[in-house]
Amino acid sequence: QKEVEQDPGPLSVPEGAIVSLNCTYSNSAFQYFMWYRQYSRKGPELLMYTYSSGNKEDGRFTAQVDKSSKYISLFIRDSQPSDSATYLCAFYTGRRALTFGSGTRLQVQP
């Protein structure tokens, strides 16, 4: 079993749609849960991070963590063409090195 599972997509949605991106994980030692966004031909950049189970909201983005199910989600409301990118979930045990999902490619059609 892989440590992190993430659907690679691609996921294509119309502008204005609500997008749901998900990852499952198996390592109980993961303490911090993050979402990175990677535009084409660029390095990943941190979008959101959270420590505890529950929801964290930042503008149009909501990160959700369910530690009991080992499942994290990222919701994007009112999606825009500028949200088109690859979204990678990432996990941190405190060992200073992140474990990344393989990424989900999102395309928002205008």
Next chain:
Amino acid sequence: DAGVIQSPRHEVTEMGQEVTLRCKPISGHDYLFWYRQTMMRGLELLIYFNNNVPIDDSGMPEDRFSAKMPNASFSTLKIQPSEPRDSAVYFCASIRDNPTGELFFGEGSRLTVL
């Protein structure tokens, strides 16, 4: 404030040649990471340094790969000899010592080995 700087951005080489990728981390960051990204395997950690000392190199694929960090502002990743399966985007990232784990990535070095 300059971000993580990598060079070259693109490298095309022939099998058997030596490849050297370079990275300048953000000033003041204590940790430096080398990741490799491919379609098949996603983003994989190769090695990371803390205060210029290699901490974990268990992700380095084989002896053909080596990494050094001679000082706080420079690191290299070397592949010798290179093989077509080494074709990937290699990212360098750095972080200040903090518990949240926010990595700052460079723009990557895209390597193609023919």
